[in-house]
Amino acid sequence: MHLNSFGSLRVGIGLVCGLFSCHMLLAQTPLIGNVPGRSTQSLNGTWHYIVDPYETGYYDYRYQERKETDGEAYWNNPVPKNKTDRKEHAYVDANTLEVPGDWNSQAPEFLYYEGTVWYQRTFDVAAAQRQGQRAFLYFGAVNYQAEVYLNGRKLGSHKGGFTAFNFEIPDTLLRDADNFLVVKVDNKRAPDEVPTVNTDWWNYGGITRDVHLIWVPDTFIQNYFIQLERPADGAAPRKRKVPVAGWVKLNGAPSGGQLTVEIPELKVRESFPATGDSVAFQLTLPSVELWSPESPKRYEVRFRMGEDEVSERIGFRTIAVQGKDVLLNGQPIFMRGISVHGEIPDPGRRANSEDDAAQLLGWAHELGCNMVRLAHYPHSEQTTRLADSLGILVWSEIPVYWTIDFGNLAVLTKAKHQLHEMIARDQNRASIIIWSVGNETPVSPVRTAFMSDLAKTARAWDGSRLISAALEVHYTGGKNVIDDPLGQYTDLVSVNEYLGWYGGLPDNCRTAIWETSYDKPLFISETGAGAKAGFHADSLTRWSEEYQAWYFREQVAMMKRMPDNFVGLSPWVLVDFRSPKRNNQYQQGWNRKGLIGSDGQKKEAFSVLNAYYEEMKAQPTSRKKR
Template sequence: MRQEALLNGFWSFITDEKEIGKAKKWFEKAPKEVGDHYVPGCWNLQDPKYFRYEGVAWYFNKFHVSQDMKNKKIDIIFEAVHYYSEVWLNGKYLGKHTGGFTRFNFDITKVVQIGKPNILAVRVDSRLSETTMPVPGSDWFNYSGIVRDVRLLATGKVYCSDIYVKTKIDGRIKAIVECTNKLASNQDVTVTVAICNKELEQVAEKSMNLSVKSNASGKTELDFKLDKPHLWELSDPYLYKVHVSVKKYGEAIDKLSIDMGIREISTRGLQILFNGRPIKIHGVSRHEDHPQFGRTIPQSAIYKDYQLAKDLNANMIRLAHYPHDPKEIEVANNIGMFVMEEIPNAFLMKPQLADKKMLELAKQQLRELIMRDRNNPSIIFWGLAIECETETVPGMKFMKELTELARELDDTRLLLHAALALDKDKSYKYVDVMGVNTFDAWYNDMPFTAPGIFLDRVHKKFPNKPIIFTSHGADSIYGLHSREKVMWSEEFQAEYIQKIGDDVIKRDYLSGECIWHLMDFRVMKQSENKYFLKFLDLGMRNRKKNYQYLKRPGEYNLKGIVDTFRRPKLVYKVVQDLYKRWDDLEKKLNRS
């Protein structure tokens, strides 16, 4: 049977500013000058001298593998290392990975030592450029290092390598199971899938025989029909358990279990349907950012953030702007919260969108995201792009290929992207839902009615497709008050959200809004972020800019409904009341 072992804990750590580690073969023996850093964790917050460090660093860990893993296939799994990583075990090169937010693994069966110490070396390069994803101008902090769990997974040489469960609200369920065979001969196995309810009662079971060739993978599909299925709803996030068993000669050689929520998401004209009824989205965006933990946030703290969102009457959290920790998706599944999950395909300009390497990088990150998270019922949208130049021909081709890949990997969710050029965009035609981002009346001198006018223009150009107002907001400094409601005050932020919210909620064609942002979050030092300023000039073209309000006081984006310590601002009550109105609107829509 499969076994797991976490490698979290204190690892040896050293920066490599001069990039001499490879030449000096640190992967064979760590230098004497190493210190201790906790894994998972962001190196920026573990020692003040590394707070702004972007570059190369090395991690080293000594671990033992127990005898009961002998003769098994053993993988080492990294949930996320930011950004570019290379890995060695016992001096042997395992491989590399690009991208700081998704899971990757290496087969260490032939390299790992059983009953002896193993030395793991990881070289991390956190530098971003105009050819990385994200680009350096992404307006969030570049938390770096081994930022999520590291673990060992031991299985038999024939094992379940993937399961994908597709559900329909009438009770039809399709389980697609993949098995992999690492033995020298072909293997015949029996795959059994059992479904249990929350009370641990088995409600369905089916078996299929599968022949898997040597050093290859094979798939089988099992179809079920549940009577009176208990649907996953926000008010009742009911989860079934799906158990997969792989048997050889009647004996189980591998077992795997996942949660399953039965639900459907679709569109009908201008409406977004969840479980067959129209819904209105009223959400908040959330970066992985915490003043104490950075991006490596404990699940208990994530849960508190989701409780905050629930208290705001929000029904969705937009995971800005990259794949978040799987522990967060687990919270959403259990607490009852819609999720929009994205890849860091943000703020790309025409030359980047024309670059085939950037397209392949986007595809890689999209593939890793969907393959990791496609069984989670809370996720209803895949976000494919954020404010890129998708009105260009290269942008259109870029988006066409991304949408084709997304639908190939998962046809059970809606695709969305938030355009920069709005009604001039050429890529909305490829997605199911149009996202509109505009910060007019904050970054420029336009009136509070400007966002609604832009929404109308998009709707006029694309009259038969759902629209979500995916991003808008204004900054405020916690504790700064003003009778005149001057910008940066809590009063101005509250008025901004109130007036824009009052205006846009009147539009029947609109499927909802998502306010930017749940909490204040740390960003990069702007004087060092020329790409961001260049991009803002592009995004605000033909509009009078207020450069004063492009600033980031204290190196924070201060558009939070709560501050970085999760203390509510005046806007909290405004959002609470506004989102109650969105909820009432949805109920009225369903009554009619």
């Protein structure tokens, strides 16, 4: 959605409505925004499971999909009617998994398992809760494909391992007690999926994020967006009489009624006619304290329509590119970043809680960061909300990674679907300043057409943020040349470089010359070297902490000589993470490029980068690039 003018805002509303229709094709009901601000019932906890590598519970012996009423379908309750009744599956207390959580880290036999696991639990619903309320079943994420059944009926399917989805539960299907919920989870990799078969991270399977029942009135506020209108020239927003624009998507909207938007702290309260299911609005705030890393101010914003009221703490800020600078609230910023995987190192599992988010972002804050690149997929909502409150800038990315099938229109549709779900969940997070459409995709005409389509789509859906991707850089004639054709479609030129790790030694940085074909801000989205925490040797010994520290000392010296369009970096990576591609004696299934080891121990390079960031933090804004 563009916010440059109120006219383009109305265009944005049309795009959003079209987007929601597209979303219904896959997840059946459009995503409900701000789930933490709703009336919910948690379905987290202990679930039963059946491991089903042959998918026996889904297909019969002729490999035809089982009928809904088939007693041997694993979505049906397997309790025998009498002692002669034959049942060949059962959910038993001996086989349980915790939700949210990945299955790989919960039992040794699951470590490398990729395939189908059936999850099952029962739940009760208070009769008073159901009275006059619609119920939706919400999943924060399931990796990768979910088939969801309730009381023997299929609610729907979803593909995508890192984005949220929900289904409406028909009232006639929901019971007061003993609701039998089953989720078929399949994390097998495939060449026509996003991501594809080839990645450099662990394919954690399972219901990896929260599960909730959501209760809403018959007509409710489905989602919304509100933010400052961005000045066309990127100038600093005014402190008084600040223009704000937004939209609200209604579900079950009547033919009339009033939508009310209120910001109590600013004594703002205005109503707008709801003549359809989408309402665009404009506000003028008397004054506003802008959100920034130094002062992450947020205001309670309330939306009310009929019986439904939703509130959320939202920060107001602008982000723009002007020439060679990235401007936050009209002022140049230097991004002291770090790349982060959504993974907890000890014992090695998918991050799934607010405590996990606090651990990862706490380490980033200790490093001296004002920014994180959340790679290579959308991270949990706890992470982006915590970044909002801590004042940490965020790069958020979809898993279009390496060599997906760029010539396949169906794959492009899947990528757009995940892009939409990423934006729809987090569009009110002031911390998120960059939507990334991919990482290290190999240059070719078909790839550039695919990726540029994603970039244009992201900008059309949300014009209030910057669009980027980790681009290709090539080395020729002693120069590091950035001429990836995708760069013409992004707001800043972001590249991954590993001078001294995948080519030569770290002192190669001393003679490095950087050239780019684009007059845009330059961001180093990755750079790093592997080291086994606790392994010490001389600085020429690969995999030692000393080699990694030398690497970062040379990188830091190079960063201080970068061209004047250099606006920041997010080295690879905060913490060691699991990867089956890494198999020498130092890695043993871990990517060891973390500044923190798999045991939580800080490596020597952590202090090297921290010293650089403290130095940059102390410099005046006008000199931060030097």
